[in-house]
Amino acid sequence: MENKANIQDDSQLTVEQAIANLQGEDLGLRVYAAWWLGRFRVDAPEAIDVLIAALEDEDDRTNAGGYPLRRNAARALGKLGEKRAVPALVRALECSDFYVREAAAQSLEMLGDSSCIGRLIELLNNQIPGTLPAPEPPQLAQPFDAIIEALGTLGAIDAIPVIEQFLDHFIPRIQFAAARAMYQLSSEEVCDQYGDRLIQALGNDDLQLRRAVLSDLGAIGYLPAAEAIAETLAENSLKLISLKGLLEKQLQQATPPDLSPGAIKVMQLMDALL
């Protein structure tokens, strides 16, 4: 649930002010301005320029050596849909800060530019020197789930052999990311086994994991999961978003005003969750 009062307060920042703040002295205001530009989808060329520049920031460091401003800038650039940011985000994949690499991988996924695939595969193989692991346990070497999800979305068929190895990763979240990507990358004859893995994962005892799987199933629009999504124990809001993903996939496969039986079935399930 969005807090409308806060959003209204935030709106008082103007585009010019945010861009100025991002280049200003106050580190707190810089981080906030980067977030703000992404949140309000400010895709003015100057905004893109300052955000790209912020990916190289050296002023703002955490005690553990992280780069808070770079993280926010990388996240914002994904939301702004400007492919000009791709080379800078690819460079950010080399950043020592785990969370900068995670944000960069997620944003590259959103920008949908396949030129970064080679570098993402290298990162997945942990072949980029100077990248430090996550600061907290289990201290993953790389943000594997974000990288795998990006490769899946970008259609990186070359990555199949390496992604396959993550299907049995000890962290369930990463297994699901791998199943989701394998579904997207595999041929129609074999991909359903990966969708079915995700259906099974909806039975997981951990609510947090069920929520993650709902999002994965929505992302791939896996129709056979419809009933399982409607019945899993999680918030209706999340089930509805997941089913919306299935519905959109169905709509892509039919010409309006035709509705496929799948689309109708999904909407009937959605109606009951309102």
Add this chain to the structure above:
Amino acid sequence: MADYLNTLIRAVEDADSSLLLQEAVKNLAASGLEGAIPTLIASLSYNNPGAAVAAVDGLIKIGEPAVPALLELLDLHNYTARSWAIRALAGIGDPRGLVTLLGAATADFALSVRRAAARGLGMMKWHWFPDDLLEIAQAEAMEALLFVAQEDDEWVVRYSAVVGLQFLADAVAVTYPEWRSQIESQLEQIAVKDDSWAVRARILMAQQNLKVPTATVQPQTDDRPSPLSSMDWQKIMEGLYGRKGQERQTFAEGDPRRYRELAVAIAQHPDD
């Protein structure tokens, strides 16, 4: 039966983990017994979403006997409990919840509440309404739903308003066929400009259902007579009239609000 109910209630009271509580509320809700109402209502305030969902389902199953307790809960300051109560009222479709749902669908800050209220507005137990009140009630519901379907920021709330409009269009098909056409033409316009595929698809489904006469059946078709007293109707009418009064302040003079006079007429003849 009483022992069975007591066992179920005690299980809710004794639950010492959130999972056990969910399970216990679910079992109690499944009983559908009126004696479960106070415990189910209390479960809406426990800040346990799983238990609250189960309690809402149970209260909807019990139906109108649960309405007075739900309305009482609406007066309290616990916002979470309030929002669950509104969801239950939306599911029951009891006319006593109408004015609350009108306000919730158009102005609540929680999208889950607007969503539930919008659907509920389309599925009121319209057959309980006396004729003179039915017209203004349905007009208000239509106006609110058209507003929500066009103006809400959240796709899922607009989606829900489309569902509500589909059921409302069916409900008014016989009494006010021109309203039905109005809903249909508005849906057509919304479908052109809404940027959510899901909303547009739901409009398509509504249009297809509305093409077939009586394709959509009210989900709770029960022929039980209205349990509402003349006092209840008086309150509902005053609530509707109050809404009109607020609008009068915000809408410009000369606004063609054809129901204003009717509301006044009803207010002057409360014994109808």
